Amino acid sequence: MNKELVDKIKNNPDYQELVSKRTSFAIKLSISVLVVYFTFILTIAFNPSVLGAPLSSDSVTTIGIPIGVAVIIFAFITTGIYTKRANGEFDDLANKIKKSVKED
Amino acid sequence: MNRIFTFLILGAIAVFASGAIEGAVEKQALNMSAIVMFVIFVGATLGITYWAAKRTKSAKDFYTAGGGITGFQNGMAIAGDYMSAASFLGISGLVYLKGYDGLIYSIGFLVGWPIILFMIAEPLRNLGKYTFADVAAYRLRQGPIRTLAASGSIATVVLYLIAQMVGSGKLIQLLFGLQYEVAVILVGVLMVLYVTFGGMLATTWVQIVKAFLLLSGATFMAVAVMAHYNFSFGSLFAAAVDVKGIEVMSPGGLVSDPISAISLAIALMFGTAGLPHILMRFFTVGDAKEARKSVFYATGFIGYFYILTFIIGFGAIVMVFQNPQYLDLAKQAVSGGSPILGGNNMAAIHLSHAVGGDFFLGFISAVAFATILAVVSGLTLAGASAISHDLYASVIKRGNVDGVKEMQVSKIATVALGVVAIIMGIMFEKQNIAFVVGLAFAIAASANFPILFLSMYWKKLTTRGAVIGGSIGLATAVMLVILGPIVWVQILGNAEAIFPYKYPALFSVTAAFIGIWFFSITDSSHDAEKEREAFEAQYIRSQTGIGSEGASEH
Numbered sequence: 293m294n295k296e297l298v299d300k301i302k303n304n305p306d307y308q309e310l311v312s313k314r315t316s317f318a319i320k321l322s323i324s325v326l327v328v329y330f331t332f333i334l335t336i337a338f339n340p341s342v343l344g345a346p347l348s349s350d351s352v353t354t355i356g357i358p359i360g361v362a363v364i365i366f367a368f369i370t371t372g373i374y375t376k377r378a379n380g381e382f383d384d385l386a387n388k389i390k391k392s393v394k395e396d
Numbered sequence: 397m398n399r400i401f402t403f404l405i406l407g408a409i410a411v412f413a414s415g416a417i418e419g420a421v422e423k424q425a426l427n428m429s430a431i432v433m434f435v436i437f438v439g440a441t442l443g444i445t446y447w448a449a450k451r452t453k454s455a456k457d458f459y460t461a462g463g464g465i466t467g468f469q470n471g472m473a474i475a476g477d478y479m480s481a482a483s484f485l486g487i488s489g490l491v492y493l494k495g496y497d498g499l500i501y502s503i504g505f506l507v508g509w510p511i512i513l514f515m516i517a518e519p520l521r522n523l524g525k526y527t528f529a530d531v532a533a534y535r536l537r538q539g540p541i542r543t544l545a546a547s548g549s550i551a552t553v554v555l556y557l558i559a560q561m562v563g564s565g566k567l568i569q570l571l572f573g574l575q576y577e578v579a580v581i582l583v584g585v586l587m588v589l590y591v592t593f594g595g596m597l598a599t600t601w602v603q604i605v606k607a608f609l610l611l612s613g614a615t616f617m618a619v620a621v622m623a624h625y626n627f628s629f630g631s632l633f634a635a636a637v638d639v640k641g642i643e644v645m646s647p648g649g650l651v652s653d654p655i656s657a658i659s660l661a662i663a664l665m666f667g668t669a670g671l672p673h674i675l676m677r678f679f680t681v682g683d684a685k686e687a688r689k690s691v692f693y694a695t696g697f698i699g700y701f702y703i704l705t706f707i708i709g710f711g712a713i714v715m716v717f718q719n720p721q722y723l724d725l726a727k728q729a730v731s732g733g734s735p736i737l738g739g740n741n742m743a744a745i746h747l748s749h750a751v752g753g754d755f756f757l758g759f760i761s762a763v764a765f766a767t768i769l770a771v772v773s774g775l776t777l778a779g780a781s782a783i784s785h786d787l788y789a790s791v792i793k794r795g796n797v798d799g800v801k802e803m804q805v806s807k808i809a810t811v812a813l814g815v816v817a818i819i820m821g822i823m824f825e826k827q828n829i830a831f832v833v834g835l836a837f838a839i840a841a842s843a844n845f846p847i848l849f850l851s852m853y854w855k856k857l858t859t860r861g862a863v864i865g866g867s868i869g870l871a872t873a874v875m876l877v878i879l880g881p882i883v884w885v886q887i888l889g890n891a892e893a894i895f896p897y898k899y900p901a902l903f904s905v906t907a908a909f910i911g912i913w914f915f916s917i918t919d920s921s922h923d924a925e926k927e928r929e930a931f932e933a934q935y936i937r938s939q940t941g942i943g944s945e946g947a948s949e950h
Contacts, residue, residue: 293933293943301936311939318514329507330661336500336647337657343496344646352637353630354645360499363507364699370510375692378518379685386940393942 297393304392310385317377321370332363430571430758437609437766441590441602448594448601455799458595458806459526459781460679465600467686471693473600474677476607478505478694479701480556480771481563481764484610485741486833487702491709492716492743495636495644498709502702504661508668509698513691516669519852519938521678521687527778528675528844529786532851535930537859537923541847542790544866546782548843549672551870553779554816555836556673557772561821562832563741564768570738570745571761580821587772588814591780592807596680599773606770609763611697614704617744617760620751621711636713644713656897660834663901667837670844673778684941705744712743715750722746776813783809834899835877842904843870850912852938855931858924861916869908876900 301307335342343356452458465473483505491498524530529545561580568579590598625631636644668674678687716722718734727735736746748760784806789797824832847866850857877883879894916924937943 293937298933298936301940301942302932307936307940314939322511322514325507325510329503329665330658332503333500333657333661334654337654340647346645351630352642352645353633354496356496356646357499357629357633360496360503361703363503364702367507367510368695368699371513371692371695374510374513375688378688383685389940390942 301389301393304389306385306388306392310382310389313385314378314382317374321374325367325370328363328366332359428758429755430761433758433762434765437762438586438769440605441586441598441766441769444601444605445590445594445598448598452593452595452597455526455785455802457597458803459676459777459785461595461597461600463680463682465680465686467681467689468693469600469604470677470681470686470690472607472697473603473680474674474690474694475697475701476603476610476767476770477674477677477774478698479607479610479767480833481560481567481768483701484614484705484764484767485563485567485744486559488705488709488712488744488747489739489741491706492712493740494648495640495710495713496646497648499702499706500647502705504664505668506695506699506702508665509691509695511665512669513688513695515849516675516852517678517687517691518684520675520848521681521684522938522941522944523852523934524679526676526679526785527781528672528848529782529790532847532862533790534851535927535934536851536857536862538794539791540859540863542786544863544870545844545847546786546791548670548839548847548866548870549782549786550779551874552670552672552836552840552844553775553782553813554820555832555839556671557775557779557813557817558820558824559832559836560768560772560775561817562824564765564772565821565825566738566741567745567761567764567768570742576825577822581818583768583772584814584818584821586769587776587817588811590769590773591777591810595803596676596777599770599777600677600680602766602773603770606763606766607697610767611701611704613748613760613763614701614708616756617711617748617751618704618707621707621715621747624711624715624751632707632710632714636710639717640713644710655902656899659897659899659902662905663834663837663841663899666841666845666905667901668840670840670848671837672782672840672844673774675844675848676778676781677774683944708744708747711751712747716743716746719746719750722749772817776810776817779813780806780809783812835882838877838899838901838904839870839873841901842873842908843867846905846908846912850909854916855928855935856916857912857931858916858919858921858927860919860921860924861912861914864915865908865910865912868911869904872904872907873900876904 343354343359345355347353347355347358451462456462483502487498487502487505490501520528520531523534527545527549529542529549532545533541561583564583565576565580568574568582569576590602594602621632622629625635633645678690681687681690716736722736724735724737736742738745745757745761745764749757752759784802788805789795789802843866846869847862851862876895876897877900880900881893881896881898884890884893884895
């Protein structure tokens with residue numbers, strides 16, 4: 293990729309839109325996964341008894357179990373959300389940029 | 397070539413069959429269904445390898461299966477790589493032993509995946525060709541960067557291989573009464589056959605078939621356990637508490653202090669993003685779209701699988717623990733308690749017998765064996781690629797080598813790795829295999845991940861920074877692992893660990909990032925300036941994929 297092409301794509305509004313939208317989307321999703329996970333793991337480290345609390349007084353099942361499973365499901369859902377938007381909106385933008393490069 | 401191949405197949409079957417018969421003579425009743433299913437699986441995978449061998453002509457075929465794998469297939473294969481013997485036997489064993497702690501461990505293994513998707517998968521696919529070092533070295537100096545990336549890859553691969561070999565040895569030992577060493581050698585020989593003849597195509601399809609079998613088998617076990625308790629988790633947990641006490645329901649000693657907790661979390665999250673055999677799979681799909689789908693499907697399969705292993709672990713607590721049928725009487729006589737045959741990692745295997753009898757035990761044993769074979773093949777291919785593509789072709793020959801020669805070197809490297817895996821597998825027989833994988837993750841997180849990540853996103857990264865910082869990360873991880881409780885105390889027999897934590901990632905990853913940052917920003921050489929200038933073009937390609945189609949069609 294030569295300098296001229298680099299500058300041209302850099303100044304392409306579609307490219308700028310793609311990079312800023314994707315970057316902020318990816319960062320937001322990453323942060324939400326990290327916050328959820330680190331809250332979980334640090335609760336275990338600092339105050340494990342929170343997750344060891346029984347769901348109800350006559351049950352041995354602890355609140356930690358549905359929470360743990362929810363973390364797994366949450367992680368999966370975030371990958372679905374990202375893939376859907378990236379394979380649609382972001383790829384459309386990328387294709388538009390590719391087309392504009394090929395035209396000249 | 398085909399004749400040699402046929403000969404090797406027959407040889408492998410002969411070794412296999414004679415081993416099985418020998419085991420039967422030495423040990424208890426022969427489990428015919430297990431043996432038949434083992435042989436069918438090995439036969440089928442060798443068939444796949446034969447089919448793949450005919451389609452593996454170029455280096456691209458060998459390393460990336462020709463780049464024609466779909467997102468769904470690749471997701472299955474990635475999940476297959478991840479659902480290793482260490483995951484299946486180790487985590488269900490950990491749940492069996494400690495209950496809730498096993499769930500904490502598996503969640504850590506899973507949460508790396510979304511991060512890989514958001515940050516790594518696309519740029520990796522758009523910039524690389526065969527190995528992740530392609531990306532790290534994209535705008536930096538080939539020699540030093542590839543040497544370091546290859547060292548990180550090989551260290552990770554060898555550690556991970558140890559875990560798999562230990563699992564295989566114990567499993568086959570338990571099933572056939574075959575000697576541990578013989579079992580390890582058998583696995584080593586088969587994996588070398590798959591990789592040298594069938595390359596990535598065989599490795600991928602063996603992995604897909606196995607992932608399907610493993611998910612089916614684990615689903616059956618979990619459903620059988622739940623059916624036993626009328627599909628009520630409350631009843632299952634209540635029964636487990638009756639047997640092992642209320643501790644199994646809450647976090648226990650796995651992550652007792654905050655440092656260990658954060659360190660384990662970093663190792664698992666960033667480690668996943670630095671595993672060479674997983675990263676390599678992103679080059680087997682056609683474009684970024686398929687790469688994203690791969691992660692989506694893989695995360696789904698892996699998450700589902702971990703929920704199953706949790707149920708399986710609890711099932712083992714109620715059906716295997718204190719069941720005289722699975723008790724290791726010899727061990728009990730020495731150390732008391734209720735040890736099970738083959739150790740805690742065999743909990744899932746015994747459970748398969750408890751819920752499905754000899755036939756299902758045979759099936760699960762065959763699947764677990766298949767798991768090991770498939771995972772070690774992927775690992776070996778990744779290790780061999782680091783040696784042939786990064787070290788041989790790019791560093792030693794400086795890119796002046798044809799694909800056929802490179803492939804030959806890769807095959808020689810495969811055989812060498814096979815020998816190393818066998819020797820190490822025998823050395824590490826007594827370790828808990830889930831923790832050995834933890835060590836592999838520490839190195840992947842400290843050496844491979846920081847270089848890969850910063851090369852994609854940080855403009856100011858220079859060769860000097862990456863090499864010095866990455867080496868610091870690698871050295872710190874290895875050193876702290878050696879000085880830590882597992883190697884220093886359990887293996888070397890010292891009284892007290894010099895480094896008190898089992899998981900060094902918090903320290904070694906931080907050291908790597910600081911090292912890379914410091915030695916990059918202070919690098920004022922002419923080369924460093926050029927490397928920074930090259931970032932813009934690389935970033936455009938990583939974001940849009942422009943230029944990547946051509947480059948992957950070598």
